[in-house]
Amino acid sequence: MFVRLTELRPVTARDTLYRFTCPAIARAALPGQFVELKLTGGCDPFLRRPISLFDADGTETFSLLVRTVGRGTEYMTGWTPGMEIDVLGPLGSGFSWETDTRDCLLVAGGIGLAPMGFLARRLLDEGKRVRLLFSPRRDAALLEALPFRERLDVSCCENRSALPAALDALLAQGADAVFSCGPEGLLESVAERAAAHGVPCQLSMERRMACGIGICLGCAIAIHTPGGVTYKKVCKDGPVFRGEEVAF
Ligand code: FES
Known part of the structure; x- marks a missing residue:
């Protein structure tokens, strides 16, 4: 259209x-x-x-x-x-959460902030607590584009290597769900830290897409199965996947 x-x-x-x-x-x-x-x-x-x-x-x-x-x-x-x-x-399929999810931790790397504005809007509309951990600090000007910026509890990391410790500190304060988007190394680290704290985590994955509607198979991503690994399509099955299912 x-x-x-x-x-x-x-x-x-x-x-x-x-x-x-x-x-x-x-x-x-x-x-x-x-x-x-x-x-x-x-x-x-x-x-x-x-x-x-x-x-x-x-x-x-x-x-x-x-x-x-x-x-x-x-x-x-x-x-x-x-x-x-x-x-x-x-x-594609988006982020999801339970009605009783109260405390939401968003983690964005650089332009991985892109899906977080809409997510923050919906979570805030439902009265949830929303914290955002953003990296790297040199990209912080991007945060000014966020809707409801003043209602978000935002912290910035200097760079990717500082992120796991910053995320651990926030998770230690308690969180019901983690949502993340950014470079794959950051997503892997977020999935790992969330799992270590026993907090469910969803990742927005990125792949080059040709058709965008599940036909060309160009956006495959490896997914853990009980017997090994299978492949799913980021455009159709994702782009959001559970942290524990992605085989980095
Ligand atoms: Fe073609 Fe996903 S982009 S199947």
Whole structure:
């Protein structure tokens, strides 16, 4: 479907917030899901770009927080408000939690912050306590894009190597659930520390996606089974997986 871009705002030198008006996506979306954008203008016209939903207000608008990392994302920075963009979504399975989950710990590495805005919004709406551990500190300007930033209990780590100890300290204060997105090394460390504290953990995994709808098998991820390892599709079975099931 075509959706209208209503705002494009640089957040840092390499990160941009895009806001769209689309009640269908704004109402249906769940935290952790993604959309696929069709790009033109010198980009591969057949490959859509999967981008996590950064926020959705439940009624009218959704937004994406996108880091410029290549030709497609560079092209997007040339968009202007008012343009109609071809978007598919919302796609994939999102984060989930129990009604009695009270204390939520979000862990984000760099642009892995992207799915956390929407997740924080929903958790806060339900009256949960939300703490966010973010790394690295040099990317902290990204945090200004978060909805309800003032209601979040945020702490920053200097870098990835400082993260396990910081996470241990927060987990030791008590948590009912951990949600994380970021580089794979960070996710592995988060899964390990959460398991050590006996706290359930969900990870938003990233893979290159071609079709985005479960057909091409290009986004496989190794998953533990009782007998060894099997493969699941990040686009269709994920992108969110339980920490203990991912075979890093
Ligand atoms: Fe094609 Fe997942 S991107 S199966």
